[in-house]
Amino acid sequence: xxxxxxxxxxxxxxxxxxxxxxxxxxxxxxxxxxxxxxxxxxxxxxxxxxxxxxxxxxxxxxxxxxxxxxxxxxxxxxxxxxxxxxxxxxxxxxxxxxxxxxxxxxxxxxxxxxxxxxxxxxxxxxxxxxxxxxxxxxxxxxxxxxxxxxxxxxxxxxxxxxxxxxxxxxxxxxxxxxxxxxxxxxxxxxxxxxxxxxxxxxxxxxxxxxxxxxxxxxxxxxxxxxxxxxxxxxxxxxxxxxxxxxxxxxxxxxxxxxxxxxxxxxxxxxxxxxxxxxxxxxxxxxxxxxxxxxxxxxxxxxxxxxxxxxxxxxxxxxxxxxxxx
Amino acid sequence: xxxxxxxxxxxxxxxxxxxxxxxxxxxxxxxxxxxxxxxxxxxxxxxxxxxxxxxxxxxxxxxxxxxxxxxxxxxxxxxxxxxxxxxxxxxxxxxxxxxxxxxxxxxxxxxxxxxxxxxxxxxxxxxxxxxxxxxxxxxxxxxxxxxxxxxxxxxxxxxxxxxxxxxxxxxxxxxxxxxxxxxxxxxxxxxxxxxxxxxxxxxxxxxxxxxxxxxxxxxxxxxxxxxxxxxxxxxxxxxxxxxxxxxxxxxxxxxxxxxxxxxxxxxxxxxxxxxxxxxxxxxxxxxxxxxxxxxxxxxxxxxxxxxxxxxxxxxxxxxxxxxxxxxxxxxxxxxxxxxxxxx
Numbered sequence: 001x002x003x004x005x006x007x008x009x010x011x012x013x014x015x016x017x018x019x020x021x022x023x024x025x026x027x028x029x030x031x032x033x034x035x036x037x038x039x040x041x042x043x044x045x046x047x048x049x050x051x052x053x054x055x056x057x058x059x060x061x062x063x064x065x066x067x068x069x070x071x072x073x074x075x076x077x078x079x080x081x082x083x084x085x086x087x088x089x090x091x092x093x094x095x096x097x098x099x100x101x102x103x104x105x106x107x108x109x110x111x112x113x114x115x116x117x118x119x120x121x122x123x124x125x126x127x128x129x130x131x132x133x134x135x136x137x138x139x140x141x142x143x144x145x146x147x148x149x150x151x152x153x154x155x156x157x158x159x160x161x162x163x164x165x166x167x168x169x170x171x172x173x174x175x176x177x178x179x180x181x182x183x184x185x186x187x188x189x190x191x192x193x194x195x196x197x198x199x200x201x202x203x204x205x206x207x208x209x210x211x212x213x214x215x216x217x218x219x220x221x222x223x224x225x226x227x228x229x230x231x232x233x234x235x236x237x238x239x240x241x242x243x244x245x246x247x248x249x250x251x252x253x254x255x256x257x258x259x260x261x262x263x264x265x266x267x268x269x270x271x272x273x274x275x276x277x278x279x280x281x282x283x284x285x286x287x288x289x290x291x292x293x294x295x296x297x298x299x300x301x302x303x304x305x306x307x308x309x310x311x312x313x314x315x316x317x318x319x320x321x322x323x324x325x
Numbered sequence: 326x327x328x329x330x331x332x333x334x335x336x337x338x339x340x341x342x343x344x345x346x347x348x349x350x351x352x353x354x355x356x357x358x359x360x361x362x363x364x365x366x367x368x369x370x371x372x373x374x375x376x377x378x379x380x381x382x383x384x385x386x387x388x389x390x391x392x393x394x395x396x397x398x399x400x401x402x403x404x405x406x407x408x409x410x411x412x413x414x415x416x417x418x419x420x421x422x423x424x425x426x427x428x429x430x431x432x433x434x435x436x437x438x439x440x441x442x443x444x445x446x447x448x449x450x451x452x453x454x455x456x457x458x459x460x461x462x463x464x465x466x467x468x469x470x471x472x473x474x475x476x477x478x479x480x481x482x483x484x485x486x487x488x489x490x491x492x493x494x495x496x497x498x499x500x501x502x503x504x505x506x507x508x509x510x511x512x513x514x515x516x517x518x519x520x521x522x523x524x525x526x527x528x529x530x531x532x533x534x535x536x537x538x539x540x541x542x543x544x545x546x547x548x549x550x551x552x553x554x555x556x557x558x559x560x561x562x563x564x565x566x567x568x569x570x571x572x573x574x575x576x577x578x579x580x581x582x583x584x585x586x587x588x589x590x591x592x593x594x595x596x597x598x599x600x601x602x603x604x605x606x607x608x609x610x611x612x613x614x615x616x617x618x619x620x621x622x623x624x625x626x627x628x629x630x631x632x633x634x635x636x637x638x639x640x641x642x643x644x645x646x647x648x649x650x651x652x653x654x655x656x657x658x659x660x661x662x663x664x665x666x667x668x
Contacts, residue, residue: 002529026463047463053493058486065456068441069391072461073456088446093453097442100402102425105442137666161668292422 002148002178010113010147010179011168014154015074017183018023019044022072025158028052029059029076029112055085055219060111064094064163066110068182072158080113080129080167087132095138098240105140110154115171116207119307122296127169128289129174129204129259133165134267138310140164140188141235149232152186160188169206189236193245197227200315201245203268204255205231208306212255215311224319234264242268243276250281251318255306282318287311332384332549337627338636340384340545344376344615345368345640347400350409351576354416356397356431358580358590361652364417365593367642368582369430371591372400374575375503377614381548382402382471382501382570387468389439394473396431397503402469403472407435413647421653426657427665448481451500455487458496458559469559470498471552477508479526480516481565488565492533495564499555502526502567505574510595542570543614546621548566573609628634 005013019025019040026049027033033041040049052059063073077083083090086298094107117126140162142148150168157164186192194209196218204212209230229245231238234319237250245263246252252272255264272284287306295301332340357364372379379400383392391400403409407423415422416430423435428620433444441457445451454472461468478484479502491498504526506513513520519528530537536558540551548570555566576591577598584588592598596606622628628636 025461050494053486053490055486055490057449057483058455058490060451061483061487062456062459063447065393065453066459067456067464068436068453069457069460073459074366088449089452092446093444093449097434098430098668099665100424100428101436101442101665102423102427103668104424104434104436106668108668140667145425174513209334 001181004176004180005147005173005179006173007144007147007150007168007177007259008173010151011154013179014151014158016040016043018155019048021183024070025072025074026050026066027074027076030078031056032076051090059088061093062085063109064089064097064107067107067163068097068105071107074110074112074140075151076157077111077113079117079122079125080115081127083111084129085114091133091136091139093228095136098162099138107163107217108161110157110166110298111163112166112168114170116169117289118173118294118301120124120296120298120301121294123293126245126294128256130234130264131165133252134260134264137186139164139235140233141167141272142188142233143167143206144232145169145172145177145206145230147179147193149186149192151179152184152276153188153232155183156185156188156314159185164188167206170196171207172210186232188233189238191241193227193241194230195226197225197249200251200253200318201227201229201242201249201250202253202255202311202315203229203231203242205234205264206257206258211306211308215315216268217314218308219315224315226315237268238273239268239271239275244274246272247279249298250279252284252315253311253318254265254284254286256286256288257306259288259291262292263288285318286316287314299313327615332546332668334627336384339619340380341622341628342634342636342640343380344410344545344618345402345404345598345637347372347376347379348615348644349640349644350412350647352600352647353413355576355591357648360505363589364652365430366418367429367431368579369416370397370579371576372397374505374573375400375542375613377545377618378501378503378548378570378572380541381545382552384545384549385553386428386471387467387469390469390471390556391439391441391457392471393441393450393457394443395447395450395478396443398433398443399430399474402435402438402440403641404439405435405440407440409439409647410650413651414654417651417654418656419651420657421650421654424611425661448473448478448483450486452483455491455496456496458491458498459494461497462494466624467495468561469556471501472498473501473503475508476502476504476513476517476526478508479529480508481573485532487616488533488535488567491565492535495562497562498565499552499559500565500567501552502569504569507574507578507595509578510599512600525569527567527569535565535567537567537569539569539571542572543612543617545614545618572614573611573612
């Protein structure tokens with residue numbers, strides 16, 4: 001059974017269901033569960049659903065300590081930038097403790113944060129920071145692009161025994177889609193082919209999946225068949241699915257909302273260049289944000305970010321390319 | 326005094342024994358740099374001088390209570406029951422080490438012995454200790470977490486954020502600020518506002534409206550009294566306290582930072598090596614907590630000279646054995662390096 005649900009609602013449902021299933025799951029953050037009328041607090045009590053002071057280092061550090069001693073905390077961080085003030089805990093504590101202890105402890109925790117808010121939030125609240133974390137061994141990073149994925153990846157993140165940074169995209173919050181009812185787990189590290197095609201592979205994450213699908217629709221009308229692959233997690237990265245797709249299409253366009261330099265797209269490009277070079281019939285092409293901070297004013301912001309027409313343009317260039325044939 | 330009356334002769338002897346074991350362990354670590362150069366890599370931090378503070382605090386533990394220090398973390402597991410062999414082997418980077426050679430001196434962990442883990446980034450483990458206290462609170466286990474950190478850590482944001490959060494949530498944690506006068510190489514008078522104003526560091530507790538006391542960290546019985554009160558308060562659900570335990574670290578912050586193949590060893594204490602203050606260092610050595618407590622126990626007839634010597638000899642033999650065990654233990658297989666990345 002599936003139910004029509006919004007993306008934001010889908011991840012909340014996953015949290016609710018997992019808290020019902022496992023008493024060790026707790027949920028806290030700033031500006032939440034402030035009164036006894038809060039539905040989560042009503043359902044699970046003040047011990048398991050808490051309001052936290054505005055102290056990200058303490059919030060995330062406490063989650064680390066709670067995780068190594070038997071709880072499965074979910075920290076509501078609201079915006080991924082707020083993790084920056086607590087980066088030691090995110091990068092140098094949570095993912096390291098298991099390894100440094102020689103496997104004696106596990107650190108099951110979820111850091112939930114929104115990102116990529118391209119709605120005039122300007123330089124400090126619109127960023128895509130996954131590239132700063134995807135190279136950290138021990139850390140997992142999930143970025144759902146649909147309501148169903150939002151639920152399935154959140155359930156998996158909560159059940160995972162490792163720290164997971166769960167990044168939901170603000171621009172997808174109100175999108176609706178079919179979401180399976182009851183426990184629904186999407187394994188972390190498994191990409192999803194969102195649209196099958198034969199001429200070109202477009203890899204995109206989160207909001208960019210939506211842009212890529214719109215571009216693919218437009219390309220179909222021109223007779224170009226694009227396959228859209230969503231890695232769904234950047235760590236672990238399912239490069240096999242991507243390489244298999246490239247083997248079929250011979251062309252790769254990578255779409256990333258982050259700036260180009262040191263982006264997730266650049267990492268995926270390197271993986272494909274190493275593992276799938278022989279399949280490429282055209283150079284790998286990246287469609288990313290320009291290398292600048294996100295500006296406030298609408299025309300500036302739009303100019304900076306990837307969009308449907310930039311993706312279409314990139315596909316045209318690789319399809320026209322005959323190198324390597 | 327009410328708590329101290331519970332300390333019978335056996336318990337006092339246990340306390341002195343633990344203090345002697347910590348001292349011997351650290352002396353053996355220090356000697357390793359000369360006797361087995363290259364056996365220990367990276368950075369190692371010792372607890373000599375902290376014995377009374379550590380043991381006095383941990384003597385108030387109930388069986389299931391947890392201890393969570395920083396990177397200066399050899400002393401607590403010795404008291405909690407971790408075999409020194411395993412700690413020493415970890416310092417030597419061996420397969421039989423506590424963390425199988427993955428952590429080293431700064432990252433000891435022994436969750437089976439109430440020692441969930443440490444962090445070597447100053448101040449960050451304070452938040453982890455509060456998290457362990459959150460687990461105790463949510464699961465209603467009755468456990469108290471003993472959180473140890475230095476005076477330097479009390480300048481970190483993690484300290485201020487965590488004390489506030491722990492007070493707001495009334496977490497069962499005792500914050501033990503081990504004021505050993507130096508943040509790495511920097512004397513406390515150069516970086517602590519309370520110290521510069523002539524106030525105790527325990528005054529920081531007032532910022533969070535929690536109890537804060539300063540105690541003579543060279544006297545395990547005084548530490549026992551104050552930590553005992555704070556632990557009872559935490560256990561009763563009344564929240565955290567801050568104890569400033571004042572003592573002097575006898576060794577330098579850590580072994581000298583050298584680049585291979587240059588050999589490394591412990592430099593002179595900063596008081597002498599950096600500040601040229603030999604008098605300060607000599608005066609501190611006169612307040613050696615082990616010697617002071619030994620004298621108290623001899624004076625009270627708890628120990629005879631022969632008893633005390635037996636305890637010290639036994640501690641020395643135990644740590645000789647730990648070194649021999651570490652030297653005999655194999656190095657890990659190189660390909661184990663990718664183990665334990667993910668659970």
